[in-house]
Amino acid sequence: MTAPATLGGSTRAESWSQVVARVARHREYGLGHRWLDLEVPRSFGRPVSGQFVQILLGAPAPVLLPRPMSVAAVRERGDRRVLGFLYGAVGAGTVALSQQAVGDQVEVLGPLGRGYPLEVPGTPVLVAGGRGVAPLLFAAEALKRAGRRCEFFFGARNKAALVGLEDAQRWLDRVGGRLHLATDDGSRGLRGTVVERLERAAGRLPPPLVIHACGPHAMLEAVGRWAMRRGWPSFLAMESVMACGTGVCRGCPMARSAEAKARYRARRGDSPSLLGNAEYAMCCTEGPVFRAEDLDWDKVD
Numbered sequence: 047m048t049a050p051a052t053l054g055g056s057t058r059a060e061s062w063s064q065v066v067a068r069v070a071r072h073r074e075y076g077l078g079h080r081w082l083d084l085e086v087p088r089s090f091g092r093p094v095s096g097q098f099v100q101i102l103l104g105a106p107a108p109v110l111l112p113r114p115m116s117v118a119a120v121r122e123r124g125d126r127r128v129l130g131f132l133y134g135a136v137g138a139g140t141v142a143l144s145q146q147a148v149g150d151q152v153e154v155l156g157p158l159g160r161g162y163p164l165e166v167p168g169t170p171v172l173v174a175g176g177r178g179v180a181p182l183l184f185a186a187e188a189l190k191r192a193g194r195r196c197e198f199f200f201g202a203r204n205k206a207a208l209v210g211l212e213d214a215q216r217w218l219d220r221v222g223g224r225l226h227l228a229t230d231d232g233s234r235g236l237r238g239t240v241v242e243r244l245e246r247a248a249g250r251l252p253p254p255l256v257i258h259a260c261g262p263h264a265m266l267e268a269v270g271r272w273a274m275r276r277g278w279p280s281f282l283a284m285e286s287v288m289a290c291g292t293g294v295c296r297g298c299p300m301a302r303s304a305e306a307k308a309r310y311r312a313r314r315g316d317s318p319s320l321l322g323n324a325e326y327a328m329c330c331t332e333g334p335v336f337r338a339e340d341l342d343w344d345k346v347d
């Protein structure tokens with residue numbers, strides 16, 4: 047199947063497909079997280095950083111609906127494409143996913159949504175909280191391919207909660223990115239939040255900064271508000287409970303800001319579309335990566 051043309055945006059319009067994927071690698075990653083590699087046919091579109099797929103477990107499964115996962119790596123292997131994911135087993139669906147062994151099959155729908163607009167000119171600043179580190183390392187690699195280096199900010203409660211820190215350091219050494227750490231208790235990097243770390247470093251980085259962030263909503267809100275105060279663009283990967291991933295079920299609304307409502311009305315009036323309606327954007331089609339100015343942060347959970 048092909049995604050509707052309305053998906054064209056700041057990143058790209060892409061067609062999605064639903065394929066059978068094979069578990070190629072599945073391992074512990076620390077802190078209750080796991081790394082999963084799924085092999086898909088090369089005909090499956092190549093995801094960009096910030097995009098996601100819907101993973102559907104084969105029957106019998108404890109959950110009916112697929113679960114959304116951000117793509118954290120893409121590798122080509124012969125006539126196959128290998129997609130990497132970093133996830134936490136938090137409930138019935140992800141616990142069942144964690145029990146899939148190498149060689150098992152799942153269904154994958156994607157690539158879905160809009161990714162990070164890495165082409166925006168300025169100093170690329172990637173800001174990660176917790177497992178948000180993985181899709182942003184994928185972004186750092188894409189920037190490197192485009193001949194650009196990033197400033198990478200990574201924050202967590204404490205040193206132990208910096209998921210995959212050693213891998214992140216190795217990866218950034220390879221792609222020429224600079225790592226800045228912050229922990230609430232000061233056990234690694236600056237004592238304080240990742241926004242406080244940003245605030246300290248910002249004056250030494252060539253303006254304008256262009257922020258791309260992934261992590262808990264509270265962190266994204268703090269990053270977005272900080273960037274908006276300074277007039278710098280920020281692009282934030284939001285999450286919502288998702289059933290279809292394609293704009294049909296209307297289950298993942300995000301309240302638009304006044305500016306974004308006016309923009310939607312100017313283009314489409316009050317007619318709903320797969321991107322949402324004048325009041326609400328669908329996280330799965332218009333996002334999951336949103337410009338901070340486009341959301342009503344007083345209504346984000």
Ligand SMILES: Cc1cc2nc3c(=O)[nH]c(=O)nc-3n(C[C@H](O)[C@H](O)[C@H](O)COP(=O)(O)OP(=O)(O)OC[C@H]3O[C@@H](n4cnc5c(N)ncnc54)[C@H](O)[C@@H]3O)c2cc1C
Nearest residue numbers: 098113114115116132133134136137138139140285286334
């Ligand atoms: C676009 C997108 C990308 C995502 N990427 C990743 C990823 O790369 N790695 C990863 O570990 N998780 C990711 N998630 C979250 C992941 O989809 C959920 O953790 C998963 O759906 C939970 O399913 P479950 O059946 O295990 O848990 P459920 O039984 O459905 O829920 C268990 C707990 O998790 C909470 N929860 C469920 N869905 C979400 C959600 N979307 N966001 C926050 N909390 C949730 C529930 O409220 C509940 O407390 C992503 C979500 C979205 C929307």
Ligand code: FES
Nearest residue numbers: 291293295296330
């Ligand atoms: S998940 Fe169905 S509309 Fe977004």
